[in-house]
Amino acid sequence: MEGNAIEVDIKVPNKTRYLSLIGRIGEDIARELERYSGDRETLAYHLNLVLTEAMVNAIKHAGPKEPEKLVRIVITIRLDDLTIRVYDDGQGFDINSIQPPNFEELEDRGRGIFLIRSLMDSVSYRKNCKENILEMKKKLV
């Protein structure tokens, strides 16, 4: 990949069967980065994971069910950082109210946002006039 920003803009049906497709795109991006000096296979797994978790989150928070409902994912790759934005049009939630999992208690759920926060450098969830945006950034240096 050259120095200019690359933007990948994807829309897929809000179905879990597309998780592997989205995850694979993240893996391919990690392997193609021009200047990344870290462990590419680890980065590939991490991008696969945060895309998977974010898409599941968008599916869970999606608005009223319609067959053609789509999840939009925009990945922006620049020289030094990578930004993933995932859009949903549901009720949304307050990301700051989500506590890390209690490691002493065995819960089936509640590790998704924790994993995203652990693997990305910054995470925010905000609402604009028509949708919610989960934004995740990672430095590539």
Add this chain to the structure above:
Amino acid sequence: MNLEQETRNDIVILYVKEERLDAHNSVDLKAAVQKLFEEGKKNVLVDLKEVRFIDSSGLGALVSGFKNAISHQGNLKLSSLQSQVKSMFELTRLHRVFEIFPSASEAVENFQ
């Protein structure tokens, strides 16, 4: 989900024959483990040799299986984790919860 089942010395081994254990297919694994304990099986081993990728839902399905084992006075153990999968157990501290073995054979010996 593609699962293969084998019984050795009263231990049911479930081989997850999938590259991904995620929100799309983990409910199937959760249901399969639950069914085994409800049928009265006491020792279940989940072998993840072919699983290259696990997400929070996959981890959650295994936690559910572990809790199912406890409530039925049984055991659920894991074997053959690939390194990236193992690192997800470490990140979520679940490596302290599960007994994890390098191979199915070593796990089977440990049940005795």
